[in-house]
Amino acid sequence: MHEQLIIAKLLHEEHATILRTRGPYNSAFKRKVDDGFSIDVPLTMWTMLLSGLIMVQVVTPDGRALACLDVRRGQKYTCVVHDSNRKNASELLVCVDPVTSHQGRGRGKKHLFSLKVEKLEWRKVQGLFNMGDAEFM
Numbered sequence: 001m002h003e004q005l006i007i008a009k010l011l012h013e014e015h016a017t018i019l020r021t022r023g024p025y026n027s028a029f030k031r032k033v034d035d036g037f038s039i040d041v042p043l044t045m046w047t048m049l050l051s052g053l054i055m056v057q058v059v060t061p062d063g064r065a066l067a068c069l070d071v072r073r074g075q076k077y078t079c080v081v082h083d084s085n086r087k088n089a090s091e092l093l094v095c096v097d098p099v100t101s102h103q104g105r106g107r108g109k110k111h112l113f114s115l116k117v118e119k120l121e122w123r124k125v126q127g128l129f130n131m132g133d134a135e136f137m
Contacts (some may be wrong), residue, residue: 004047007039011051015074025137027115028053028068028093042135053093055083055129055136059120060096066113066129067120068093095121095136098129112137 002130021029022035052072095113
């Protein structure tokens with residue numbers, strides 16, 4: 001079975017399992033521990049979409065960023081507003097600086113983007129992030 005299919009299933013069903021994860025590539029998971037199931041391969045764009053995580057491009061006061069729209073079952077919100085200020089923002093999975101996030105980190109032709117959970121302020125949603133060879137950590 002393909003490793004990305006397993007990860008997609010784990011992400012999609014995370015709300016209904018007791019599984020806890022660890023590893024360098026588990027940023028998209030909510031339940032993290034030091035001794036859990038190891039996520040040791042980057043998540044591909046396909047895996048993110050298949051599991052219900054959609055990356056959108058936004059314009060922040062400091063430049064461009066990626067914000068994750070989480071449409072998995074059990075999530076409270078399933079939309080991204082056109083603009084968001086830090087005071088009203090909830091914590092999201094984001095890539096704050098996608099331009100420099102992946103420089104020098106690609107695996108072959110892949111681009112590896114660093115993700116973290118934080119509040120993000122933006123002025124405008126530009127659209128869906130559509131880089132087919134993107135991988136996320």
